[in-house]
Amino acid sequence: MQELKKDWWKKEVIYQIYPKSFNDSNEDGIGDLEGIRQKLPYLSDLGVTMIWICPIFKSPMHDNGYDIADYEDIDPQFGTMDDFDLLLNEATKLDIKIILDLVVNHTSDEHEWFQKALADKNSKYRDYYIFKEGKEVPNNWRSQFGGSAWEKVDNEDAYYLHLFGKEQPDLNWENPELRQEIYQMINRWLAKGIAGFRIDSITFIKKDQDFASLPADGADGLVSCKHKTRNRPGIGRFLNELKKETFEKYNCVTIGEASGVNYEDYEEFIGEDGYFSMIFDFHYADIDVESGTDWFKRSHWQAKDFKELLAQSQETIQQAGWAANFIENHDQPRALSKLVHPDFQNARSACGMGALYFFLRGTPFVYQGQELGMINAERRNIEEFDDISSIDNYYRGMEEGYSKEEALHFVNLRSRDNTRSPMPWNNEKYGGFSQVQPWLEMTEEYPTTNTQDSEVISFYQKMIALRQTSEISQTLIHGTIEFLSNVAENVIAYVREYNGERVYSFTNLGTDEEEVIWPKDIEQIFVNTHNNESQDIGNVLSPYQSILFK
Template sequence: MINKNWWEKEVIYQIYPKSFKDSNNDGIGDIQGIREKLPYLKELGITTVWICPIFTSPMVDNGYDISDFEGINPEFGTMADFDQLLKDANKLGIKVILDLVINHTSDEHPWFQEALKDKESPYREYYIFKEGKTEPNNWRSIFGGSVWEKLPNEDTYYFHAFDKKQPDLNWENPKLRQEIYGMINRWLEKGIAGFRIDSITFIKKDQDFSSLPADGVDGLASCKSKTRNRPGIERFLNELKEETFEKYNCVTVGEAPGVPYEEYGDFIGDGGYFSMIFDFNYSDIDVESGSDWFKRTNWTTKEFKEKLKRSQEVLQANGWGANFIENHDQPRAVSKFIKPEFQTNEAAQAIGMLYFFLRGTPFIYQAQELGMQNAERKIIDQFNDISSIDNYYRSIQEGFTPEEALGFVNQRSRDNTRTPFPWDASQYGGFSDTTPWLSMTEEYPNRNAQSNPVLAHYKQMIALRQHGAVSDVLTNGTIVFLDNVPDNVIAYKRVLKDRVVYCYTNLSDTEELVSLDAGSIDLFLNSHDDLVSETNDVKLHPYQSILFKKINEVNGNGN
C-alpha cells in the first residue's frame, strides 16, 4: 500500500546550490558538487534534499528569476548532470524536491520578451500590463521601489511584486495557467519527489489596483495587503493541486506568508492545497516586518514561546507543519536567537533541539548543522543580496545613519546563510580551489565539517527521531506545551498513547531552575556535557536543552 503521508517521516535538507560545493573550480557551487556530497548527507541521516533553483536564469535574484523553467543554468551544469544526481540520490534512499517559482519569471523569459516586442502579442496576457502616463498606483515592491516599471517606448507599465527583472505572471489568464501545469507535470514525471513552492500566496492580486495610504517617506505603501493571499486565490490553488500534485504521490511545501491561522485548514487540512506550509510568525520575531529590517523588536523568550506554541497548536489542529530555524532568506539561528557572549557549540545544539523535536517535518538548512554564525561585512558593496542592498538604502532614507543601516543589514542579510559551505579548514574551506562568488564566513577555519561537535549532535538528533527507541513518539505524537516553567524556558511534551517524551530548553543567558515533578529521568539527549539536578529539580545552564522521559510515568499524566 502506498503511504500517502510519507513526508511526515522525512528529514529535509535545504541546499543552496551556488554555495554548497564547487566541482569545477569556477567559484560557484554546482550539481556535480551536490552529487559529490551525497554520502555526507546520507551519513548525516537526511532522507530528502530540497535544492534551491537550478533553472536557467540571469541570476538577478540568485535563480528565483527563471528564464527557462525546464532548462538547467549552465553555471550549475546540464540536465544530464541533474539526471545523474537524481539517480545517485535515489540509490542512497534520498529523495529530491525542487523549488517551484510560478508567481513570476525573469524579464529574459521568452514569454516576456515576446510580450515586449508586440503589444498585440498573446504573451501580453501572460503578464500584468497597464497603460498610462504615470504609475497605476503607489504600491511598493518587496525589494523596494515601485511595483511598476515603464516600458521604454510605450506609455505602458508592467507589474513586479519583487525585483523589476522579475515580472509577475498573470494568473487570471487560463492559458498561462495551463502552461504552468504542463511544466510542473513534466518535472514530476522525471521522478522528483515534489516541490517547495515559492511565494505562492502572491499569485492573486486585487484587480482594482487602487492606491494605499503611504507607509514610508518614499510615499509608497507595501504591496502585501493587495497582492498576498487575496480573495479568489483558492480557485487558483485548488486548480493547481487538481491539475498537478494530486496526480502524483508527491510532497508540496508552500511558502505561504500572509495566511491567517483561521485559513490553515484550507492550506494543509484534508483536501488542502499543500502537504505542509512554513509558518513565519515566530521566525520573524526579531523584526516588525520581514521586508523592513530597520524595524527591529526587543523580543523576549516569553513572546517567542507564545508564538511558537500558537503556531504548533494551529498546525496540529489543521494538518502538518514544516519546522525550521534557518533558510536562504533568514540569518543564522545562533546569531539571531542567542546573546553574543553565549554563541557556543552547546547553544547551537540547544537551539537545534528546541525546534527539531516539534511536531512536523524538520528542515535543516545547509551548514546549520555546523553551528554557523552570521558573516559580518564592513561595507554595503560586499553584499550580493538585492534585498540587503534595498534595506540599506531604505534605512538611510528613513533617517538612520549609514552605520546603523549596515548594522541592520548585517543582522538580517540573506547573504548570512548564503556563504559557501566550509567543508574543511583549507583555503576557501574546501568549497572551491578558487575565490568563491561570495566571501566565506570569517569563522570557517575553526568551524567546518571536520571534527565538528555540533555536526555530531545533529546526527544524534536525526537518529533519535528516525530510528531511536522513541522515534514514533517524536514523529507521530501530539504536542503539548507546558506552562509550569519559568518564562525563559520553553518546554513541551510529545505524547503517543501512554508514552511521553519531554523537551526543555532554556532560551536565555541566565540559569533557570525547573521542577520536573519526577523522581528520576531517562535522558535521551543533552546539549551540554552535564545536567545539574537536585531531587525533583534541574538547573538548566544558559541555552541548555534536554530531551528525556520520566521513569515510571504512566498514561502521559506528567506535567
Template sequence: MNIEMKDKKWWEKEVIYQIYPKSFKDSNNDGIGDIQGIREKLPYLKELGITMIWICPIFTSPMVDNGYDISDFEGINPEFGTMADFDQLLEEANELGIKVILDLVINHTSDEHPWFQAALKDKESPYRDYYIFKKGKTEPNNWRSIFGGSVWEKLPDEEVYYFHAFDKKQPDLNWENPVLRQELYGMINRWLEKGIAGFRIDSITFIKKDQDFASLPADGVDGLASCKSKTRNRPGIEVFLNELKRETFEKYNCVTVGEAPGVPYEEYGDFIGDDGYFSMIFDFNYSDIDVESGSDWFKRTNWTTKEFKEKLKRSQEVLQANGWGANFIENHDQPRALSKFIKPKYQTDEAAKALGMLYFFLRGTPFIYQAQELGMQNAKRKTIDQFNDISSIDNYYRSIQEGFSPEEAMSFVNQRSRDNTRTPFPWNDSQYGGFSTTTPWLAMTEEYPSRNAQQNQVLAHYKKMIELRQQGIVSDILTKGTIVFLENVPDNIVAYKRVFKETEVYSYTNLSDTEELIPLEKGVFDLLLNSHDDLAVEGNELKLHPYQSVLLKKINEVSRNGN
C-alpha cells in the same frame, strides 16, 4: 521514477535538508557551487541521516535574484551544469534512499523569459496577457515592491507599465489567464514525471492580486505603501490553488511545501488540512520575531523568550489542529539562527546544539539548512558593496532614507542579510574551506578555519538528533506524537512534551543567558539527549545552564517494574 507508497502522508517521516547550490560545493573550481558538487557530497548527506534534499533553483536564469528569476523553467543554468548532471544526481540520490525536491517559482519569471520578451516585442502578442500590463502616463498606483521602489516599471517606448511584486527584472505572471495556468501545469507535471519527489513552492500566496489596483495610504517616506495587503493571499486565490493541486500534485504521490506568508491561522485548514492545497507550509510568525516586518529590517523588535515561546506554542497548536507543519530555524532568506536567537557571549557549540534541539523535536517535518548543522554564525561585512543580495542593498538604502545613519543601516543589514546563510559551505580548514580552489562568488565567513565539517561537535549532535527521530527508541513518539506545551515553567524556558499512546518525551530549553530551575513532573526520567556535558538535578528540579536543552523520556511504572 514516481514514489509509490500506500501511505499518502509518507513525508511526515522525512528529515529535509535544504541546499543552496551556488554555495554548497564547487566541483569545477569556477567559484560557484554546482550539481556535480551536490552529487559529490551525497555520502556526507547520507551519513548525516537526512532522507530528502530540497535544492534551491537550478533553472536557467540571469541570476539577478540568485535563480528565483527564471528564464527557462525546464532548462538547467549552465553555471550549475546540465540536465544530464541533474539526472545523474537524481539517480544516485535515489540509490542512497535520498529523495529530491525542487523549488517551484510560479508567481513570476525573469524579464529574459521568452514569454516576456515576446510580450515586449509585440503589443498584440498573446504573451502580453501572460503578465500584468497597465496603460497610463504615470504608475497605476503607489504600491511598493518587496525589494523596494514601485511595483511598476515603464516600458521604454510605450505609455505602458508592467507589474513586479519583487524586483523589476521579475515580472509577475498573470494568473487570471487560464492559458498561462495550463502552461505552468504542463511544466510541473513534466518535472514530476522525471521522478522528483515534489516541490517547495515559492511565494505562492502572491499569485492573486486585487483587481482594483487601488492606491493605499503611504507607509514610508518614499510615499509608497507595501503591496502585501493587495497582493498576498487575496480572496479568490483558493480557485487558483485548488486548480493547481487538481491539475498537478494530486496526480502524483508527491510532497508540496508551501512558502505561504500572509495566511491567517484561521485559514490553515484550507492550506494543510486533509483536502488542503499543500502537504505542509512554513510558518514565519515566530521566525520573524526580531523584526516588525520580514521586508523592513530597520524595524527591529526587543523580543523576549516569553514572546517567542507564545508564538511558537500558538504556531504548533494551529498546525496540530489543522494538519502538518514544516519546522525550521534557518533558510536562504534568514540569518544564521545562532546570531539571531543567542546573545553574543553565548554563541557557542552548546548553544547551537540547544537551538537545534528546541525546534527539531516539534511536531512536523524538520528542515535543516546547509551548514546549520555546523553551528555557523552571521558574516560581518563592512561596506554595502560586499553584499550580493538585492534585498540587503534595498534595506541599506531604505534605512538611510528613513533617517538612520550609514552605520546603523549597516548594522541592520549585517544582522538580517540573506547573504548570511548564503556564504560557501566550509568543508575543511583549507583555503576557501574546501568549497573551491578559487575565490568563491561570495566571501567565506571568517570562522571557517575553525568551524567546518571536520571534527565538528555540532555536526555530531545533529546526527544524534536525526537518528533519535528516525530510528531511535522514541521515533514513533517524535514523528507521530501530539505536542503539548508545558505551562508551569519559568518565562525563559521553552518546554513541551510529545505524547504517543502511553509514552511521553519532554523537551526543555533555556533560551536565556541566566541559569534556570525547572520543576519536573512526578516520575522517573531517562536522559535521551543533552546539549551540554553536564546536567544538574536538585530534588525534583532541573537546573539548566544558559542556552541548555535536554530531551527526557518519562518511564512509567509498568516499564520500570518490567510488567
C-alpha cells in the same frame, strides 16, 4: 522502491541546499550539481532523507535563480540536465529524495514569454503578465525589494507589475491558458521522478483587480504591495486548481512558502483537503523584525515572546494539519546569531537551539551549515553584499533617517547573504568549498567551524537518528504536542505523546541559569546538550541548554 503511503512526508528529515554555495566541483567559485552529487555520502551519513535544492533553472541570476528564464533547462553555472539526472539517480540509490523550488508567481524578464510580450503588445503573451496602459505609474505599491512595483515599458505608455525585482515580472494567474502552461511544466518535472516542490511566494499569485492605491507607509510615499497582492480573496480557486491539475496526480510532497496566511485559514492550506502538504510559518521566524521586509524596524523580543509564538504556531498547526519546522533558511539569518545572546554563540548553544525545534511536531528542515553551528558574516560595507534586498534595506534605512553605520548594522543582522555564504568543508583556504575565490565572501569562523571540526554535526546525527530509528521515533514523528505553562519565562517546555508514551523537551532560551521542576521522575535522558547526556541533571538548566527525556 516501495510504494509510499499518502502522508509519507511526515517521516522525512529535509536538508536544504543553496546550490551556489554548497560545493564547487569545477573550480569556478560557484557551487554546482556535480558538487552536490559528490557530497551525497556526507548527507547520507548525516541521516537526512530528502534534499531541497534552491533554484537551478536557467536564469540571469538577478535574484540568485528566483528569476527563471527557462523552467526546463539547467543554468550552465550549475551544470546540465544530464548532471541533474545523474544526481537524481545516485540520490535515489541512497534513499535520498529530491525536491526543487517552484517559482510561479513571476518569471525572469528574459523568459521567452516576457520577451514575446514586449515584442508584440497584441500577442497572447502580453496577457501572460500584468501590463497597464497609461502615462502615469498605475498605483503607489512598493515592491518587496523596494521602489515602485511598476516598471515602464520602453517606447510605450505602459507599465508592467513586479512585486519583487524589476527583472521579475509577475505572471497573470487570471489567464487560464497561462495556468495550463504552468501545470504542464510542473507535471513534466514530477514525471521525471522528483519527490515534490517547495513553492516560492505562492500567496502572491492573486492580485486585487482594482489595482487601487493605498495610504503611504514610508518616507518614499509608497505602500507595501502585500496589502493588495498577498493571500487575497479568491486565491483558493487558483490553489485548488493547481493541486488538482498537478500534485494530486502524483504522490508528491508540497511545502508552501505561504507568508501572510492567517491562522484561521490554515486548514484551507494544510488540512485534509488543503492546497499543500505543509507550509512554513513565519510568525515566530520573523520575531527579530516588525516586518519581514523592513529590516530597520527591529523588535525587542524576549524569550517569552518567542515561546508564545512558537506554541501558538504548533498548536494551531496541530489542529489544522502538518508543520514544516525550521530555524534557518536561505532568506533568514543564522539562528545562532538571531536567537542567542552574543556571549553564548557557541557549539553548545547551537545544539540547544537545534534540539528546541527539531523535536516539535512536524517535518524538520535543516539548512546547510546549520549542522555546523555557523554564525552570520559581518560585512564592512554595502559593496560586499550580493543580496538585492540587503542593498534595498540599506538605502531605505538611511531614507528613514538612520545613519550609514546603523543601516549597515541592520543589514548585517538580517541579510540573506548570511546563510548564502559558502559551506566550509575543511579549514583550508576557501574552506574546501573551492580552490578559487568564491562568488561570495565566506564567514570568518570557517577555520574552526567546518565539517571536519564540529561537535554540532555529531549532535545533529544523533537527533536525526532519535527521530528516525530509535525507541521513541513513533512518538517524535506521530505524537501530539502540548506546551507546558508551569515553567520559568525563559524556559520552553513541551511534551510529545503517542500511544501513552510521553517524551519531554525542556530548553532554556535565556542567559541565566533557570530552576526547573521536572514533571515526573526522569526515566531516561536522550539529549542533554551541556552535560554529555549525563543522566544526573539536577534541577537547573544552563543558558541555552536543552534536555529531551521520558
